[in-house]
Amino acid sequence: MKFQFVIFDGVEELDLVGSWELVGLLAARKVCEPPELVTLNEMTPRGEHGMRFIADIHFKDAVPCDVLFIPGGSGGRIVMDDQEVVDYLRDKGRTCEAVLSVCTGSYLMQKAGLLKGRRATTHWEHLHHLRDDPTIEVCEQRYVNDGNIWSSGGVSAGMDMMLAFIASKFGETVAADVQLDAEYFPSDRIYGTPQERSDVSEYIRNLGKKEPASK
Amino acid sequence: MKFQFVIFDGVEELDLVGSWELVGLLAARKVCEPPELVTLNEMTPRGEHGMRFIADIHFKDAVPCDVLFIPGGSGGRIVMDDQEVVDYLRDKGRTCEAVLSVCTGSYLMQKAGLLKGRRATTHWEHLHHLRDDPTIEVCEQRYVNDGNIWSSGGVSAGMDMMLAFIASKFGETVAADVQLDAEYFPSDRIYGTPQERSDVSEYIRNLGKKEPASK
Numbered sequence: 001m002k003f004q005f006v007i008f009d010g011v012e013e014l015d016l017v018g019s020w021e022l023v024g025l026l027a028a029r030k031v032c033e034p035p036e037l038v039t040l041n042e043m044t045p046r047g048e049h050g051m052r053f054i055a056d057i058h059f060k061d062a063v064p065c066d067v068l069f070i071p072g073g074s075g076g077r078i079v080m081d082d083q084e085v086v087d088y089l090r091d092k093g094r095t096c097e098a099v100l101s102v103c104t105g106s107y108l109m110q111k112a113g114l115l116k117g118r119r120a121t122t123h124w125e126h127l128h129h130l131r132d133d134p135t136i137e138v139c140e141q142r143y144v145n146d147g148n149i150w151s152s153g154g155v156s157a158g159m160d161m162m163l164a165f166i167a168s169k170f171g172e173t174v175a176a177d178v179q180l181d182a183e184y185f186p187s188d189r190i191y192g193t194p195q196e197r198s199d200v201s202e203y204i205r206n207l208g209k210k211e212p213a214s215k
Numbered sequence: 216m217k218f219q220f221v222i223f224d225g226v227e228e229l230d231l232v233g234s235w236e237l238v239g240l241l242a243a244r245k246v247c248e249p250p251e252l253v254t255l256n257e258m259t260p261r262g263e264h265g266m267r268f269i270a271d272i273h274f275k276d277a278v279p280c281d282v283l284f285i286p287g288g289s290g291g292r293i294v295m296d297d298q299e300v301v302d303y304l305r306d307k308g309r310t311c312e313a314v315l316s317v318c319t320g321s322y323l324m325q326k327a328g329l330l331k332g333r334r335a336t337t338h339w340e341h342l343h344h345l346r347d348d349p350t351i352e353v354c355e356q357r358y359v360n361d362g363n364i365w366s367s368g369g370v371s372a373g374m375d376m377m378l379a380f381i382a383s384k385f386g387e388t389v390a391a392d393v394q395l396d397a398e399y400f401p402s403d404r405i406y407g408t409p410q411e412r413s414d415v416s417e418y419i420r421n422l423g424k425k426e427p428a429s430k
Contacts, residue, residue, distance in 0.1 A: 014236035014397065017266070021229035021370065024264025034265050044269060049239025050249050051232070052269035054259060103398075123398060142402055154398030155236065159371070167406060176407025180415070182229065183318075183338060183369030185422055186401035187357055191382060192391025200395070207400055 001032040001097070001169070004065040006105075007055055008040040010075020013047040014155050015102040019069055019162040025181045031170055038062045040079045040088075048073045059088050067165075068092045071158070072103030072123065080111045089114065093149070100150040100165060102158030106130060109151065118146040123154030124201040140202035153201055159184065216247040216312070216384070219280040221320075222270055223255040225290020228262040229370050230317040234284055234377040240396045246385055253277045255294045255303075263288045274303050282380075283307045286373070287318030287338065295326045304329065308364070315365040315380060317373030321345060324366065333361040338369030339416040355417035368416055374399065 003023045005016060020035060027034045039045060039055035046052050070076075070089070079085050089112035093099050101109045106122040109115050110133060119137045121144045122130055130138045143152035143161035145168075152161035163184065167175035179185070188208075194200055195207050218238045220231060235250060242249045254260055254270035261267050285291075285304070294300050304327035308314050316324045321337040324330050325348060334352040336359045337345055345353045358367035358376035360383075367376035378399065382390035394400070403423075409415055410422050 012236070013232050013239065017228050017232035020264065020266060021227070024228065024262075024266075027264065037266060047239075049235065049242065050271075051235060051239075051252060052271075054267035054269060056265075056267075142400070154396075156374070156397050156399045156401065160402040160404065163404070163406065172406050176409065179406050180409050181369075182371050183419075184371045184401075185357070185405065185409070185419055186371065186399075186403075187375040188401075188403060189375070189378070190400065191378065191387050191394050194391065194395050194400070201398075204398075204400055 001067060002065045003032060003035040003067045003069060004038045004062065005035055005069045006040055006071065007037050007045050007053055008073070008075045008079045009042050009045040010073045010078065011045060011047050011071050012073035012103055012155060013049055013051050015071035015073060015105065015158055018156060018159040019100070019102065021182060022159060022162045022166065022178055025178045026166060026170070026174070029174075029177060031174055036065070040082070040085050045075070048075070059085065064095065066097045068096050068099045070099065070101040070105035070108050072101070072105040072154070076104055076108050080108050086112050096148065098148050098150060098165065100161060102152050102161070103154045106151050109149065110136065114149055115151075118149050119144050120146065120149065120151040121153055121201070122151065124199070124204060125154070127201065142203050216282060217280045218247060218250040218282045218284060219253045219277065220250055220284045221255055221286065222252050222260050222268060223288070223290045223294045224257050224260045225288045225293065226260060226262050226286050227288035227318055227370060228264055228266050230286030230288060230320065230373055233371060233374040234315070234317065236397060237374060237377045237381065237393055240393045241381060241385070241389070244392060246389055255297070255300050260290070263290070274300065279310065281312045283311050283314045285314065285316040285320035285323050287316070287320040287322075287369070291319055291323050295323050301327050311363065313363045313365060313380065315376060317367050317376070318369045321366050324364065325351065329364055330366070333364050334359050335361065335364065335366040336368055336416070337366065339414070339419060340369070342416065357418050
């Protein structure tokens, strides 16, 4: 299986690299091919927080892939005005086994028509953007899968999505290996009280809540 | 406060970028200066899984910083044979407000003498390396702080460490803002049964265990 990761000027660094790491660990175990970095504009894009990358290939020259991964970041809202980018993403939605987005990568999915009639999510601060599109069923979950389309909440949420994707395609044992390699057993420490806000995703409002004793 | 992130050929991508993102979000809130990427060898290093980066500056030309961050990756075991690198890291241990390592970044800390007489940790598969040094008190925790030295378990563990560091330096409210920006409320989904292994860190063996009802 061949994974390609989209990059562009103004990409949110962790959106991209959280899932890249998990796929890299998968490739190190020879379960898939090494991932590739496909730029939508500059060959040396700069991340939202100033980290500079070198892309492997430009999207106009990219060979087919099985899985396309679309990170978020403010630069995505610029690159989505390029009709060639939109056409490229639309084509991937038709031909790929899966297309995954993190955070505002969902804007690009939406622009390319990939979320039409689908359940999807995005960073909690940007849910309104998807809600403005009546063809999308917005879910306030950490990640959502609908057909060949996967989408996740903000930044770090992509890692939970990618692990679930790996489990769905390669099985629980492979997902367990990758999780252990990455030591992805995060602390459940919550700073402040985000659960008490009305503007966050439902899953955040429910953090730490116990299941009702009886239903 | 000025953060510098060390990079080198063969860096583990998420070790570096997980914490970079959190500091980037801190900088976006004007709480600290934008972070910088300081290379220990190549100006365009390639990560363990093939991602290519462009460093901001070479360590020989780097200006002083308040916080130095050292990621892991197999390349660290090569660069630590460079005496100038070791001297540079040793100097940072003396002059910085804090030096933090993720995963096998601890090897570089150890080589530079920064872990002498300290409690410290590393990726669960590499604990034996620190245990070979009788001057280190090895802790099987997700992250450890001892004086101006912070260290964490493998790959993703650095994010929990960095959030705790941010809370300790800038307060809980700032840590809460960054956690919410990054939507760092990970799923507690564990694939497989890593808790049943004897070779993992103690905190992994204790995952999901309930506190005893009475002590």
